[in-house]
Amino acid sequence: MRRAALLLLLGGAAAACGALGSVLGSDAAPPSAGVGPFRALYSNEVRGKAPYVLDGNGIAYREPSALAADPSDPSSMSVFLYAVTPPPLTGGPTTVIVRARADDARSFSATGDGGTLSTVVLTASLAWEGGSVAGPSALRVGSSVYLYYAAVGGIGLARSSDGASFTKEPAPILAHDPTVRWETTAPFAPSVAQLPDGSFDMMYAAGVSIGEATSADGVHFTRVDADLSTPAMDPVLSPLGAPTAADGGPDGGADGAAEPAPPFDMAQVSDPCVLPTTTPAGRTVIRVLYTGFDGAVGSSTRSSAIGLAARFGASGPLVRQPEPAFSISKQEAAPTLFTWSGGALLYVHANEGLFSPYAAIAAGVAPTEIMLSTLAPDGGSTQTLLP
Amino acid sequence: MRPFGLALALVLLAGEARANPVDVFGLGSRGTAMGGAQAADVSDFSANYYNPAGLARAPGVELSLGYMRADHFLYVNGTNSGVDPVKGIVGGVVAPGRVLGIPFAFGAGLFLPDDFLSRVVALPQDQPRWELYDNRNQRLYIAANVAVSPLPWLQLGGGVAFMAATTGTLGITGSLPVLKAADAELRHEVSADLTAIRYPQVGARIELSKRVALALVYRGQFSEKLDIHAILSGEILLLPSTPALTTAYYDIETVSVSAFLPQQAVLGSSFQITDDLRANVDFTYVNWSAYVSPVASLDVKLNIPPPPNGGWPPGIIPPTTPAPTAVIPLDMHDTLVPHLGVEWRALGRPNWEGFIRGGYEYDMSPIPAQTGTTNYIDRDRHAFSFGLGLRLKRLLRELPGDVRLDGHAQLSEMFSGATLKSSPADYVGDFVAGGHIWNVGGNMTVGF
Numbered sequence: 001m002r003r004a005a006l007l008l009l010l011g012g013a014a015a016a017c018g019a020l021g022s023v024l025g026s027d028a029a030p031p032s033a034g035v036g037p038f039r040a041l042y043s044n045e046v047r048g049k050a051p052y053v054l055d056g057n058g059i060a061y062r063e064p065s066a067l068a069a070d071p072s073d074p075s076s077m078s079v080f081l082y083a084v085t086p087p088p089l090t091g092g093p094t095t096v097i098v099r100a101r102a103d104d105a106r107s108f109s110a111t112g113d114g115g116t117l118s119t120v121v122l123t124a125s126l127a128w129e130g131g132s133v134a135g136p137s138a139l140r141v142g143s144s145v146y147l148y149y150a151a152v153g154g155i156g157l158a159r160s161s162d163g164a165s166f167t168k169e170p171a172p173i174l175a176h177d178p179t180v181r182w183e184t185t186a187p188f189a190p191s192v193a194q195l196p197d198g199s200f201d202m203m204y205a206a207g208v209s210i211g212e213a214t215s216a217d218g219v220h221f222t223r224v225d226a227d228l229s230t231p232a233m234d235p236v237l238s239p240l241g242a243p244t245a246a247d248g249g250p251d252g253g254a255d256g257a258a259e260p261a262p263p264f265d266m267a268q269v270s271d272p273c274v275l276p277t278t279t280p281a282g283r284t285v286i287r288v289l290y291t292g293f294d295g296a297v298g299s300s301t302r303s304s305a306i307g308l309a310a311r312f313g314a315s316g317p318l319v320r321q322p323e324p325a326f327s328i329s330k331q332e333a334a335p336t337l338f339t340w341s342g343g344a345l346l347y348v349h350a351n352e353g354l355f356s357p358y359a360a361i362a363a364g365v366a367p368t369e370i371m372l373s374t375l376a377p378d379g380g381s382t383q384t385l386l387p
Numbered sequence: 388m389r390p391f392g393l394a395l396a397l398v399l400l401a402g403e404a405r406a407n408p409v410d411v412f413g414l415g416s417r418g419t420a421m422g423g424a425q426a427a428d429v430s431d432f433s434a435n436y437y438n439p440a441g442l443a444r445a446p447g448v449e450l451s452l453g454y455m456r457a458d459h460f461l462y463v464n465g466t467n468s469g470v471d472p473v474k475g476i477v478g479g480v481v482a483p484g485r486v487l488g489i490p491f492a493f494g495a496g497l498f499l500p501d502d503f504l505s506r507v508v509a510l511p512q513d514q515p516r517w518e519l520y521d522n523r524n525q526r527l528y529i530a531a532n533v534a535v536s537p538l539p540w541l542q543l544g545g546g547v548a549f550m551a552a553t554t555g556t557l558g559i560t561g562s563l564p565v566l567k568a569a570d571a572e573l574r575h576e577v578s579a580d581l582t583a584i585r586y587p588q589v590g591a592r593i594e595l596s597k598r599v600a601l602a603l604v605y606r607g608q609f610s611e612k613l614d615i616h617a618i619l620s621g622e623i624l625l626l627p628s629t630p631a632l633t634t635a636y637y638d639i640e641t642v643s644v645s646a647f648l649p650q651q652a653v654l655g656s657s658f659q660i661t662d663d664l665r666a667n668v669d670f671t672y673v674n675w676s677a678y679v680s681p682v683a684s685l686d687v688k689l690n691i692p693p694p695p696n697g698g699w700p701p702g703i704i705p706p707t708t709p710a711p712t713a714v715i716p717l718d719m720h721d722t723l724v725p726h727l728g729v730e731w732r733a734l735g736r737p738n739w740e741g742f743i744r745g746g747y748e749y750d751m752s753p754i755p756a757q758t759g760t761t762n763y764i765d766r767d768r769h770a771f772s773f774g775l776g777l778r779l780k781r782l783l784r785e786l787p788g789d790v791r792l793d794g795h796a797q798l799s800e801m802f803s804g805a806t807l808k809s810s811p812a813d814y815v816g817d818f819v820a821g822g823h824i825w826n827v828g829g830n831m832t833v834g835f
Contacts, residue, residue: 030815031464032816279817283817287811310810
């Protein structure tokens with residue numbers, strides 16, 4: 001009997017010696033809605049300084065809009081990125097829209113001369129534009145590319161068959177409407193998506209809020225009232241405002257408890273990126289990534305983060321996610337999303353440069369557990385010089 | 388008294404045993420093949436799990452050894468979740484005898500995984516995971532029991548199973564250049580300690596007649612506490628070549644329960660319907676409502692004094708102390724698990740017998756619908772099992788007892804279902820989850 005027990009113990013010990021194998025789990029990424037939270041790209045995932053993927057080395061690149069270069073291949077990471085920058089060579093206060101391409105979704109700029117190879121695709125040429133174009137939102141519609149953009153007089157549309165040579169609509173497709181009281185500025189920062197029924201849904205910023213307009217053809221848009229219970233036209237998303245002690249906000253230490261952090265978007269919401277989807281359970285969800293600001297324009301302490309708001313169904317106000325989707329404390333703003341079969345890449349503009357900050361395009365990835373392929377720090381960009 | 392002394396030695400040797408996978412996959416092929424309905428009908432090494440009282444029914448000294456493997460095919464939104472297989476050696480020993488004229492036995496049983504001796508995982512509470520399958524079953528299980536039969540119709544048994552608490556310290560020291568983080572020089576020190584925790588199990592078996600028996604079993608509750616203390620102390624530099632701006636101290640202590648086994652009570656019955664046909668029915672009450680959320684509580688102390696000369700350079704914003712984790716309770720509910728098993732002696736010859744077995748077990752998920760922030764994925768489990776057995780009598784002159792060969796195959800089907808989130812802005816969103824688990828194995832028992 002002793003021998004039997006000893007055999008049992010020895011057998012166990014032998015197996016235990018070989019039991020120092022792999023660590024937790026598999027490489028499978030956990031399920032995710034694909035809209036955050038995002039982590040900033042690591043230094044080995046970009047060619048230059050992380051998390052930047054398009055860096056003008058002092059020349060600002062802002063307000064990106066991503067467009068899949070090969071939408072027929074879900075695994076393709078080839079991306080066109082439209083962005084706003086000063087006119088090449090001349091610079092100055094005006095801005096143009098350029099396009100860059102990366103076949104790995106990250107190498108938009110070559111080391112050392114980042115961004116200078118991007119192609120100008122849209123400049124201001126109409127009186128209502130006021131000399132600048134900005135806020136691009138690129139959308140593939142059939143074999144065409146629709147490029148919605150912002151200018152002084154509102155939101156315009158240019159269309160192209162190749163994504164590079166655009167023909168503009170002569171007038172803004174959504175101009176300032178003084179009867180809409182929450183729109184204290186002309187609409188800007190458009191984002192347009194096509195819904196499964198073929199209609200077009202636009203989210204845009206105005207004042208400190210985000211509104212919505214819809215269209216059957218992508219050209220003629222009608223504003224949508226997010227709250228039909230009130231007589232006034234309402235935005236779909238507004239800033240929360242500073243919380244008070246009554247609703248759980250800071251009370252100056254009166255209750256002795258740690259003060260909660262104020263909402264990241266309590267002062268302004270802007271730069272919507274609309275992303276309709278159907279969940280695996282079959283529900284339609286309109287998701288919107290946006291920029292949230294915690295201070296007024298011009299405030300020295302104003303900071304920003306990228307938020308997520310969404311709703312079930314085609315209409316109504318958006319519900320916000322309390323936790324930011326992306327926050328790197330670099331004045332990040334103007335989100336746009338590229339999804340492929342392996343995950344989702346978020347592009348924003350964010351401050352680069354320590355002492356003289358300028359905007360460059362940074363990127364984050366979701367789910368946060370996935371790792372992108374390692375890129376060499378230099379030795380050739382995959383950026384394509386477009387005609 | 389020899390058996391008692393050896394049992395005590397096994398108890399003391401089993402220092403690093405842990406929570407057990409046998410609740411899900413059973414212990415030994417006969418038990419698994421019969422749907423785990425064993426409490427009133429067990430007499431081999433698997434009595435160390437199913438009912439310690441059954442040890443007293445062993446016909447002689449027996450040594451068992453085998454192997455089992457359970458592969459998970461669990462999917463979320465059509466993607467395989469990659470849950471690791473549970474596989475390893477199963478075995479045990481039963482040694483009956485008499486003490487003061489009373490039938491007495493001791494036994495020991497084990498499941499020894501061949502990939503992990505131990506594994507602890509602490510995940511954010513919103514991260515989707517198959518809570519009952521991802522990590523809990525990657526455990527070493529050892530149980531040691533004794534049993535007596537004070538009356539011919541009554542057997543009583545009890546013993547202990549083992550687990551370990553984990554404490555650890557992670558120390559990181561060095562320098563961190565703000566502008567070239569890749570050039571950081573950090574040194575790591577890890578210290579961990581495993582401390583044994585025991586939990587009780589007791590059982591009784593009552594033979595109502597030659598053909599009918601009842602059983603009661605109780606298994607105690609345990610929780611495995613993971614306590615990690617991390618200390619980071621480092622100099623903050625602008626560049627590797629520049630002098631230190633300041634020294635940062637970051638002190639984190641997390642405490643979590645990485646494995647929790649609820650207390651259980653089993654009411655079992657066994658019916659010898661004919662000489663060749665047996666049917667068993669067990670019901671297991673599982674006190675899941677006592678389940679402790681596996682999310683770690685976090686206590687953070689962060690001290691980064693500003694540089695003494697002129698404060699922080701422009702553009703550098705030191706991090707602030709993160710807010711404490713608000714742990715969302717996981718409100719599981721108790722379950723009653725039915726087990727059904729049948730065994731048919733299909734072939735009976737003077738020197739050998741052949742058995743065919745079948746079983747079913749229904750594990751209703753104790754986890755509520757995950758409509759909010761947390762994503763503890765689970766589905767009801769229907770386990771269908773099948774098994775074959777071969778008993779060889781007097782195989783060798785040197786082996787006075789039987790030699791038994793048992794095998795099993797078990798399919799656990801977890802029907803796919805949708806989880807609908809209450810918020811459209813949920814980072815995980817609606818998901819559809821389901822799948823199945825294949826569990827196969829076999830073991831040999833040699834009687835002496």
